Amino acid sequence: MLLSLVLFLAINIWSGEAPSYNSLLVSRILGGLAGGLIEALGPTIVAETFPKHQWARAMVVYVGFLAAGSALGPIIAGAVAHGVGDWRWYQRILAIAVAVNLLGSIFMLPETTHDSMGMSGPAMVEDGDTDSKAEATANEFASGSGQEPNPPDDGSLSQTLRKEWVKRSFSAHYVTMDWKAALLAFVRPLQLIALPQVVVTTLVFGLTIGWTVIIAVILAVVYAPPPLLWSSLHVGLLSLAPLTGLLIGLPVGGALADMLFNRHDKKSQEVHDPAVRLPAVIIGGLVSPAGCLVLGYGLQHPHTWIQVCVGWAMLAFGLTGSANVLLTYAVDSLPVRAGDIGTLLNVTKNSLGFGVSYASVSWMQKSGTASQFATMAGLLWFCYLLVIPLWLYRAALVRLMTRWY
Template sequence: MVRLRCFDELDSTEGTVQLHDEADDGRLILHPRPNPDDPNDPLNWPRWKKHVCFGAVCAFTFLTNYAIGGLSPAFYGLGIEFGKTQTEVTALLLWPILVLGVFNFFWVPLANYFGKRPVFPSPGQAQRHSVQLDLYFLHERGNYLGLYMNAIAGGNTIGPLICGFVITSLSWRWHKWIAFILTAVNWIVVLMFVPETRYDRSYLETSPNPTLRSDTDRADASDEELGNGASAEKVISSNSRETPRHPALRCKQVPKKTWWQELSLWSGVPKDTNLFVMFIRPFPLIAYPPIIFAFLAYAVSLAWVVAINILNSFLLQAPPYSWKPSINGLINIPGLIGNIIGAIIGGWLVDKYSDRHSKKHNGVFQPESRLHLLWIAGIIVPAGCLVFGYGAQDSLNWTSLFFGYGMVAVGLTAVPVATMTYVSDCYLPVNADALLLVNGLKNIVAFGFLQGVVPWVTVAGYASTFGTQAGVYVAILLLALPLIFFGQRIRHASARWRLIL
């Protein structure tokens, strides 16, 4: 018989952790805790190895969207070439969005059961995001998720930017061939240089949490001691004193795997569950308020950008603009700039803010601090909707369309980075299932909206359509207020709900 558990059985902290040790000059405490006896723990990997693995993940994600969303400058010409309506042509982008979302519910459970490595070359965004959580610590999550989100968004901005010139010089078919070649190369890199990142650290999390130096601090200390003539043995001994071990962790040093061993596609399966449970396990988590907010905020951030992406070729390649696809593709430059700015706001800036916030509260980290800067996107994105909508409605100078798109694009990275990192902080032991819901449901909701955006614009006009979008965006982000002010109470109450399979 299946037994439903409370979340606090898995994590008694409920996401609230001591990030800085106030008794030791505010020294950083690492979360999750790396296994000091296992060099194969992804958290113990050298930084270069983490970055290579993470870079391959980002490249695969980028190329997925490059192949699909990059075709958008060709939509106007494809409609003429094949005699299709605007709605029929935009389906080339809308249905892949739905498939990418729905198939998260298939690929992610397989990856959780059999391991990420054998399932990795598949369209599961939640699965790839969880790789980033396997490699980096809590205080780094926002920054690296920002880079990952730039890879996702970059496929929809750099892709159309390049595709515009490819279409003008060659044909839209060459865009697909280029995507195939690049993806094949990336697949080989993944096969050779991305080991399994799944790691069971449940027994580590049940023991008292020691104060640990960050990996950078430890490396700097080791370099300094070795530079003064200290032996390697002294450095190891010193670091052992700095990282007190619980008796449960005092075990024999695990031998480091060889590169050939890391190429194995088999890493075992969980002994305490089965594949059927893996498939149904995520769905009860939809009851958690942070997950509801995260997927709604991500959905509107995605949908508003994709709406502009599928509409701009019909605007700019038709009179009065009458641009070539190569020039049309340039609208993605402000989109790319907006994505980068958004990733910095939602990632690096939120990381710094959360770290500073914890220091002001006796070193205690509260996940809700990730949401405090959402007001920035809450102002920029709706303003961008209005600028683009009225610019398109009145055929204003192209700069209004460019600026509007760039402002809306800020939300595509800023909001998902902040909200998904927030969800990961709150529900780390079940983060793969939680992020599966966020990524899967946001694509389904975005698909539903985008199915109607072309008829909506046709009937109501651009100004009314994008004005309404601005209002909806503000309304969704306002849902963050209960989480910001009462988030700890909500987490404390919901941690007792029996939802975990």
């Protein structure tokens, strides 16, 4: 991850100082590769760092920040273009942000991989013995025979933590130098295409991100030229709408999904069912595609920009409000492959975003905004309907996971 951030930083500096269009194009292609490597690690870090009853809330933060980039980017770009008038400064600002992220990762994001030995220092208690040893300790204190342990005053604990932090942050101890396995990692994500929950998650995620890209392109085409003649600053400020939708979706895709999982977990402690989070998808499955319809009809009369913003916020709501629930469900179904799921997800959404950005304007000019956005809504609703079989056949999917993965 740190190497990817260093590469991403260097490429953003290159983009800001690119002497020609071809140089800028190559830098952005390489920048997308470096940025994609970083994005794909999110599900793995969440799965390794947080307990399962907090996964949806943790994952929604990852998804929210990931999607917020597509909203904050146009806002900052519009402000830079309006205030500075030099596109290079946008790339320089990105380079500064990446540098801050790199420093934060160096000092505050140690390796999250768990090992069986735990931290060096006091022996870790095995899970099976935890309750019995805790009960024995409690009985000792109740009888007066136990002595409350005093914290060491020689700084040994802080020394142990410092060594562990250095070991996890600045060494290759947790990196398996298996080049054969590294080559296989390029094809491992493709194996997951056969899994229904992964396919549905990537489709919903990819289409929602793709439609967001289409909207950003179309709004610039509609509002910047005559007769509206909006400035780049005002066009960029329209992106506050999806940012608002993402924020509204946070408690739905996070707290509500975890509440459903925790309630089921308390009732059926012996049965782990990742699919119990899926009912939380219903809200976003209804609201997000409907946002496309609101947008399409709103763009027929562009001066009603409030309607356009409401539709865009509704669409973006689906990323944190429902797509995040699907991502949490997919990762919980196969935690050991969380990194592969993240890779497949990011490749799909970025490929769709790249493709639709070329066809969006010609599609609008040929079909009109109402027809175009109605088609987008229909495709997104179709993908959400695929969640129903995931719920109906959830037991069969669990058996499939156990047998093949």
